[in-house]
Amino acid sequence: MSNYASNLSVESVQEVVEEESAAPKLRRRNRIETWLFLVPALVLQLAWGTYPLIVSFILSLTDAQPILPSKFTGLQSYWRVWNDPLVAKAFQVTLWYAVISIALTFLIPIIISILLLEMPPRVMRWMMLLWFLPLSSIGSTVLWKYLYDANSGLFEYIATALLHLPRQQFLGNSGQVLFWLAFPWFLLSSPGLIYLASLQSIPQSYYEAAEVEGASFIRKIWTVTLPRLRPIISVLLTFSIINSLQEFAWPRIMTNGEPAGASRTVVMYLYQYLLDQRFADATALAVFLFLLIMALVILSRFLIKEDPDA
Numbered sequence: 001m002s003n004y005a006s007n008l009s010v011e012s013v014q015e016v017v018e019e020e021s022a023a024p025k026l027r028r029r030n031r032i033e034t035w036l037f038l039v040p041a042l043v044l045q046l047a048w049g050t051y052p053l054i055v056s057f058i059l060s061l062t063d064a065q066p067i068l069p070s071k072f073t074g075l076q077s078y079w080r081v082w083n084d085p086l087v088a089k090a091f092q093v094t095l096w097y098a099v100i101s102i103a104l105t106f107l108i109p110i111i112i113s114i115l116l117l118e119m120p121p122r123v124m125r126w127m128m129l130l131w132f133l134p135l136s137s138i139g140s141t142v143l144w145k146y147l148y149d150a151n152s153g154l155f156e157y158i159a160t161a162l163l164h165l166p167r168q169q170f171l172g173n174s175g176q177v178l179f180w181l182a183f184p185w186f187l188l189s190s191p192g193l194i195y196l197a198s199l200q201s202i203p204q205s206y207y208e209a210a211e212v213e214g215a216s217f218i219r220k221i222w223t224v225t226l227p228r229l230r231p232i233i234s235v236l237l238t239f240s241i242i243n244s245l246q247e248f249a250w251p252r253i254m255t256n257g258e259p260a261g262a263s264r265t266v267v268m269y270l271y272q273y274l275l276d277q278r279f280a281d282a283t284a285l286a287v288f289l290f291l292l293i294m295a296l297v298i299l300s301r302f303l304i305k306e307d308p309d310a
Contacts, residue, residue: 053290056283064279077280078287087285089261090269091292093178097251097265098244101182106240109192110229114221117199128196141253144184145171148254171255174262181250181263191236198232199225234304241296245289 060077062070081087116124147154148170159165170180202225210220226233248267251257257264266289273282 056286060280060283060287062280064283066277066279073280077284081281081284081288086261086264087266087269087288090264090266091288093262093264094245094247094266097178097182097247097263098241100179101185101244101247102237102240104182105185106191106237110195110233113192113195113199114225116196128193138249138253140184141250145254148180171263172259174259177255177259177263181254182244184250191240194232194236195229198229202228230304234301237300237304238297241300242293245293245296 059070061072061074063073064070116127119127148156150156150167150169150172153170155170156168159168169176171177206224206228207220210224215223246267247265248271251263251265251268252271255263257268266285270282270285270289273279273285
């Protein structure tokens with residue numbers, strides 16, 4: 001019996017030694033496999049992200065001619081862009097559009113998603129179907145342009161015939177145009193679907209524990225729901241900031257920057273620079289926009305930190 005026990009202990013020790021000797025090889029193999037998976041993504045990022053960014057910065061320091069050789073001009077293009085009053089107006093328009101867009105497509109969907117979960121399942125399914133209709137972006141732009149038409153649009157009919165309001169210039173009023181440009185994204189909001197999925201993953205026991213402690217509906221949202229949505233909120237806010245500050249297609253198709261430049265975003269003005277063959281100024285403007293986006297993204301990540309206890 002003692003011989004059997006000693007043999008068994010020797011075999012156990014040998015197995016442990018073999019596992020420990022195999023562990024470095026396994027870790028090395030895992031590192032190699034990890035890099036093999038990362039290399040294609042890194043190559044694409046360098047080719048389509050980092051390299052164009054570096055080239056754009058270099059071009060912004062030259063006179064950037066399409067055929068003739070470029071000459072180094074230093075920060076002249078940045079100085080021209082900085083002192084262009086239309087650029088300042090474009091940044092103002094873009095920031096206001098971003099604020100409205102984020103409010104409609106980021107903040108309100110959180111509230112609606114929470115309210116949807118409080119509805120009966122059958123009603124919730126129908127509401128989700130109406131809210132998350134799959135529509136093409138460009139096709140939706142053209143459709144909404146006709147809906148906003150001041151002469152024969154559906155919104156004009158509702159305002160005048162049903163609500164007996166004066167004629168509305170939805171896209172022709174400089175004080176309203178940014179809101180009506182951002183409004184369709186509220187109905188085409190994909191963050192709402194992500195919020196719903198995240199809300200359904202929160203254990204019901206958390207809410208039951210909060211009810212036992214006497215928490216109200218608002219208190220449960222503040223202490224249970226929002227802390228566990230914080231990582232999702234942080235990521236979606238980052239995407240909302242980037243997408244809204246780079247908006248081009250909707251204002252270009254629906255208003256072309258009118259009326260009087262009230263809907264001309266920075267990217268639209270950059271596009272005009274390119275049409276005028278002011279390539280250095282266009283790249284300088286792109287660098288300014290990049291710095292603004294990076295600053296706002298860093299600020300948002302700082303303000304919305306992930307809760308380690310969530």
